[in-house]
Amino acid sequence: MNGLKPSTRAKIGVWVRTVLVNLVAIVMAIPLYYIIINSFKSSMDMAVSPFGLPGEWSFDNYVDAFANLPIARSFLNSIIVTGVAVFFQLFIGSLAAYGMILRKSWFTAGVGAVLMIAFCIPLQATLIPQYRIEASLGLVNTLQGLILLYLVNSIFCYFLIVGYMRKLPMEVIEAARIDGAGPFRIYYTIVLPMCTPILATVVVFQTLSTWNDFLQPNVFLSSTDNRTIILQVFNSMSQFTTNWPAFMTITVIALVPVFIFFIFCQKWIVSGLVAGSVKG
Amino acid sequence: MPSQAREPKSRHSSTEGTPWFKTRGFAESASSTGFLVPILAVFIVLTLIPLIQTVYYSFTDYTGLNPNVNFVGLANYNKVFTDPSLLVGLGFTVLFAVATTLITTVLAIPLAVLLNTKFYGRSFARSLFFFLGVPSLIVLGMVWSFILSPLKTGAVNTVLVNLGLDSVPWLSDSTLARVCVIFVAIWAAVGWHATLYLAYLQAIPADLYEQAAVDGATGLQKFVHITLPQLIPGIVVSTFLLITNGLKVYDLPFGMTKGGPGYSTNTITQAIIVHGISQSQYGLGSALAVLFTLSCLIIVLGQTLITSALSRRFA
Numbered sequence: 081m082n083g084l085k086p087s088t089r090a091k092i093g094v095w096v097r098t099v100l101v102n103l104v105a106i107v108m109a110i111p112l113y114y115i116i117i118n119s120f121k122s123s124m125d126m127a128v129s130p131f132g133l134p135g136e137w138s139f140d141n142y143v144d145a146f147a148n149l150p151i152a153r154s155f156l157n158s159i160i161v162t163g164v165a166v167f168f169q170l171f172i173g174s175l176a177a178y179g180m181i182l183r184k185s186w187f188t189a190g191v192g193a194v195l196m197i198a199f200c201i202p203l204q205a206t207l208i209p210q211y212r213i214e215a216s217l218g219l220v221n222t223l224q225g226l227i228l229l230y231l232v233n234s235i236f237c238y239f240l241i242v243g244y245m246r247k248l249p250m251e252v253i254e255a256a257r258i259d260g261a262g263p264f265r266i267y268y269t270i271v272l273p274m275c276t277p278i279l280a281t282v283v284v285f286q287t288l289s290t291w292n293d294f295l296q297p298n299v300f301l302s303s304t305d306n307r308t309i310i311l312q313v314f315n316s317m318s319q320f321t322t323n324w325p326a327f328m329t330i331t332v333i334a335l336v337p338v339f340i341f342f343i344f345c346q347k348w349i350v351s352g353l354v355a356g357s358v359k360g
Numbered sequence: 361m362p363s364q365a366r367e368p369k370s371r372h373s374s375t376e377g378t379p380w381f382k383t384r385g386f387a388e389s390a391s392s393t394g395f396l397v398p399i400l401a402v403f404i405v406l407t408l409i410p411l412i413q414t415v416y417y418s419f420t421d422y423t424g425l426n427p428n429v430n431f432v433g434l435a436n437y438n439k440v441f442t443d444p445s446l447l448v449g450l451g452f453t454v455l456f457a458v459a460t461t462l463i464t465t466v467l468a469i470p471l472a473v474l475l476n477t478k479f480y481g482r483s484f485a486r487s488l489f490f491f492l493g494v495p496s497l498i499v500l501g502m503v504w505s506f507i508l509s510p511l512k513t514g515a516v517n518t519v520l521v522n523l524g525l526d527s528v529p530w531l532s533d534s535t536l537a538r539v540c541v542i543f544v545a546i547w548a549a550v551g552w553h554a555t556l557y558l559a560y561l562q563a564i565p566a567d568l569y570e571q572a573a574v575d576g577a578t579g580l581q582k583f584v585h586i587t588l589p590q591l592i593p594g595i596v597v598s599t600f601l602l603i604t605n606g607l608k609v610y611d612l613p614f615g616m617t618k619g620g621p622g623y624s625t626n627t628i629t630q631a632i633i634v635h636g637i638s639q640s641q642y643g644l645g646s647a648l649a650v651l652f653t654l655s656c657l658i659i660v661l662g663q664t665l666i667t668s669a670l671s672r673r674f675a
Contacts, residue, residue, distance in 0.1 A: 175399070
């Protein structure tokens with residue numbers, strides 16, 4: 081390559097990278113291809129050629145999946161749990177962040193330290209008593225019980241939001257105060273709108289992690305009607321031990337909303353990834 | 361909620377002569393406290409009380425079946441370190457955390473560097489690698505259990521047999537199953553962490569590379585002397601996420617193997633759930649949970665120390 085002009089070398093570099101990276105990307109995507117392609121096959125067809133195109137494209141698996149499983153119900157459960165949980169996480173977290181920036185005292189300093197410690201405690205440490213408490217209150221196998229558990233993530237939301245709120249210009253809050261606005265009104269009409277970028281990031285990030293959660297639905301939900309879509313996919317596996325295409329079909333159905341969400345919110349997932357890097 | 365409207369004075373005005381509870385300080389303090397009440401309630405109900413109970417259970421023989429609760433000292437902790445099934449789970453969790461952290465980091469940095477250069481299909485490739493980290497790991501794990509099924513009808517085995525090779529017992533052999541679970545974890549995580557590194561790469565000032573080019577630095581020299589040092593904050597963050605998520609792992613091995621064959625891909629979290637909830641051995645499950653929490657806290661502390669040492673060194 082030494083005899084080549086630098087511009088030619090750069091062009092060759094671009095093509096080498098184009099082939100290399102796209103090749104690796106395509107190889108990495110084979111499992112996604114595998115899921116989609118097999119949802120259109122019969123069991124027989126899938127067993128004979130797992131990676132080949134279907135001999136005959138068939139939508140029977142999709143028809144069967146919607147007929148045999150309460151898919152709409154599971155989606156609804158996931159939407160309710162994720163929507164309500166993320167709303168309250170955001171509300172509690174942003175309220176706490178506002179309380180912290182409003183005033184510095186020994187009390188807020190103490191709360192800050194306590195939340196920092198709480199932030200480092202893994203879910204596993206509290207899981208068994210949480211189960212016992214919810215069982216005694218009749219909250220096991222209810223969506224409310226699951227939502228209640230997810231509120232613990234308000235502490236994570238608080239950490240993301242408070243970092244952003246501390247950088248807000250305090251003069252604006254001070255001016256509103258002089259104009260006679262009460263603390264809650266300042267929070268609602270001034271501070272929250274100014275925090276929109278971080279709130280969007282928190283919503284996108286928490287939506288994804290709540291929607292994808294398997295551990296807590298698996299431990300706390302038992303009846304078919306209460307299952308989230310992820311739990312429904314998991315349970316369908318034992319149902320379809322011999323019918324692999326049926327499992328691939330329900331997987332595709334479960335992944336489509338995640339894929340659409342990803343397409344529209346990729347930007348905020350990245351910012352959440354960078355901002356959420358503090359998560360322990 | 362007390363209003364401050366009654367005294368529209370400047371912030372530093374004297375409050376002499378007004379009763380203490382009517383001063384702005386009190387009003388602000390009260391409202392500030394009010395805003396913190398919900399999060400404190402969440403903390404007390406969902407973290408503090410359960411945490412105290414976990415520690416308490418871990419020293420008892422509480423099973424839920426027997427109403428009499430007896431203190432048994434460290435017996436549960438003893439059991440953790442003598443039960444082979446738990447030790448295997450502990451060993452696999454540590455192996456998983458360390459292996460995924462090291463290998464993902466080693467692969468994600470060069471991938472991020474590549475994704476940061478010019479080539480055709482760049483935004484497609486970036487999105488695709490990133491997307492693999494987005495779906496739920498239990499679902500991806502189950503899909504991979506079909507791909508790597510040890511049966512002759514498993515996807516990879518079908519290809520091997522068609523090529524005239526023998527089928528491989530991917531998920532039914534202890535060692536192979538572990539390798540496969542770690543491989544899939546890296547497959548899912550590498551693009552996600554490359555995206556994280558990409559954000560840090562894009563923040564490196566271009567003039568550093570221009571100066572190096574003037575000095576005649578080769579590509580490798582630029583990578584070692586500019587890119588890597590500039591990526592240190594990103595490496596700290598990424599490895600921290602990998603190691604803590606690795607220790608907390610549950611979904612992926614459970615989806616792929618349910619912890620098998622035997623206990624070879626069992627994880628601590630799975631053991632806590634099985635013993636502490638499914639089998640109602642609250643004492644044993646809680647002892648596991650306490651040990652697990654302590655090791656997580658030690659890692660957080662160690663990571664904080666390393667981070668501050670590194671930022672002093674490179675600041």
